Amino acid sequence: TQLLEQSPQFLSIQEGENLTVYCNSSSVFSSLQWYRQEPGEGPVLLVTVVTGGEVKKLKRLTFQFGDARKDSSLHITAAQPGDTGLYLCAGLSLSGNTPLVFGKGTRLSVIA
Amino acid sequence: KAGVTQTPRYLIKTRGQQVTLSCSPISGHRSVSWYQQTPGQGLQFLFEYFSETQRNKGNFPGRFSGRQFSNSRSEMNVSTLELGDSALYLCASSLGPTTSYEQYFGPGTRLTVT
Numbered sequence: 001t002q003l004l005e006q007s008p009q010f011l012s013i014q015e016g017e018n019l020t021v022y023c024n025s026s027s028v029f030s031s032l033q034w035y036r037q038e039p040g041e042g043p044v045l046l047v048t049v050v051t052g053g054e055v056k057k058l059k060r061l062t063f064q065f066g067d068a069r070k071d072s073s074l075h076i077t078a079a080q081p082g083d084t085g086l087y088l089c090a091g092l093s094l095s096g097n098t099p100l101v102f103g104k105g106t107r108l109s110v111i112a
Numbered sequence: 113k114a115g116v117t118q119t120p121r122y123l124i125k126t127r128g129q130q131v132t133l134s135c136s137p138i139s140g141h142r143s144v145s146w147y148q149q150t151p152g153q154g155l156q157f158l159f160e161y162f163s164e165t166q167r168n169k170g171n172f173p174g175r176f177s178g179r180q181f182s183n184s185r186s187e188m189n190v191s192t193l194e195l196g197d198s199a200l201y202l203c204a205s206s207l208g209p210t211t212s213y214e215q216y217f218g219p220g221t222r223l224t225v226t
Contacts, residue, residue: 033214043202088155
């Protein structure tokens, strides 16, 4: 069974601080996606990374896919209260009966 | 384009009853996946339908079933409800089996079993 471990599980920071969320696995994925989920809503796709070593930037968010395609990180610069939410990583499996494997998420709270 | 819609948004049922949840995907999307989300287990994959056929199935008991119609709308059914079935049920649509498999989620149906 492929697993994605996210850390930390919870993060509470002050507005303006930087943070990094990690997503790790012992399995190789063909691609990796990051989602953000706000209370009462479904997850919203932020980015997909496909190539090992790939770095993508979305305004203050920087996503990186590990060289071996087993891990990924999300870095947020100068966090804002609007960044508050549950961040989920999801790996696209190369095989198996579950095409998309989700981590349990990192719950981020940014305090003004 | 309208997003993914799910009905109902909230549901309260009693143990032993059955429930049917509905999902309308984004227009043009032929794949619909269902997930169960709980605080302890996170997002767990239930099943995926593409062109009215079940493509993949997660590790859930047979009480959980689904189907997809010719217009890509999908329903999932849970029979003989248990307390542990209380969760947020999310439906996601996508174009289908592609390289990226990006999912577009609905707001979910919050099911409470008492």
